[in-house]
Amino acid sequence: GQQLNQSPQSMFIQEGEDVSMNCTSSSIFNTWLWYKQDPGEGPVLLIALYKAGELTSNGRLTAQFGITRKDSFLNISASIPSDVGIYFCAGLRMSGNTPLVFGKGTRLSVIA
Amino acid sequence: KAGVTQTPRYLIKTRGQQVTLSCSPISGHRSVSWYQQTPGQGLQFLFEYFSETQRNKGNFPGRFSGRQFSNSRSEMNVSTLELGDSALYLCASSLDSISAEAFFGQGTRLTVV
Numbered sequence: 001g002q003q004l005n006q007s008p009q010s011m012f013i014q015e016g017e018d019v020s021m022n023c024t025s026s027s028i029f030n031t032w033l034w035y036k037q038d039p040g041e042g043p044v045l046l047i048a049l050y051k052a053g054e055l056t057s058n059g060r061l062t063a064q065f066g067i068t069r070k071d072s073f074l075n076i077s078a079s080i081p082s083d084v085g086i087y088f089c090a091g092l093r094m095s096g097n098t099p100l101v102f103g104k105g106t107r108l109s110v111i112a
Numbered sequence: 113k114a115g116v117t118q119t120p121r122y123l124i125k126t127r128g129q130q131v132t133l134s135c136s137p138i139s140g141h142r143s144v145s146w147y148q149q150t151p152g153q154g155l156q157f158l159f160e161y162f163s164e165t166q167r168n169k170g171n172f173p174g175r176f177s178g179r180q181f182s183n184s185r186s187e188m189n190v191s192t193l194e195l196g197d198s199a200l201y202l203c204a205s206s207l208d209s210i211s212a213e214a215f216f217g218q219g220t221r222l223t224v225v
Contacts, residue, residue, distance in 0.1 A: 031212040042116070042202050042216035043155075050212075088155065092212045099145060099168050100214060102155040 006103030019076040021106040023089035031092040032072035116217035130191040137205030144186040149200040162209040
């Protein structure tokens, strides 16, 4: 099935650094979601975005709904070891009775 | 408020067998979706149920089926298991059929040997 283009695939960063990842698509979405998945667990919803241009924060996490409706960004400030995991974007398309579409994830590793 | 509960957490089956996985959504949620997660393919949509009706189906063979009960609990069944069916099977619940926010369970890790 269709998937979103999520980048980067993986990141190794130092504790305290900021992190940026993004998701792009050739299709328009009317909702963007960001999830984090720890090993052996299900994805946990971090942030939901509903309007183009919307900027939403959840603690050290900030996500934006792209103005073109075809992309979204997630930033993590001052990373800490517990930020390690896989981050997924997911989008809900504007038209049709369609399910969430997921990116393949960004694997984040934090070096203390 | 209890989260999404999936049982069992782990399963080992042999090729050719069939398996049934269970999902109890968040109380009050009426929509349940199932996903297959593998390292190579990521999260692949299987099907979605709302009010006991299948609303959407992903691109999986007919060996994969599901159902939803009147209390919104859902089961998925995989018949004639193949080695490639080894994966983490995730269930997500949403408030209703138009709510985008989906909340996942911990998943069932299925290993086919």
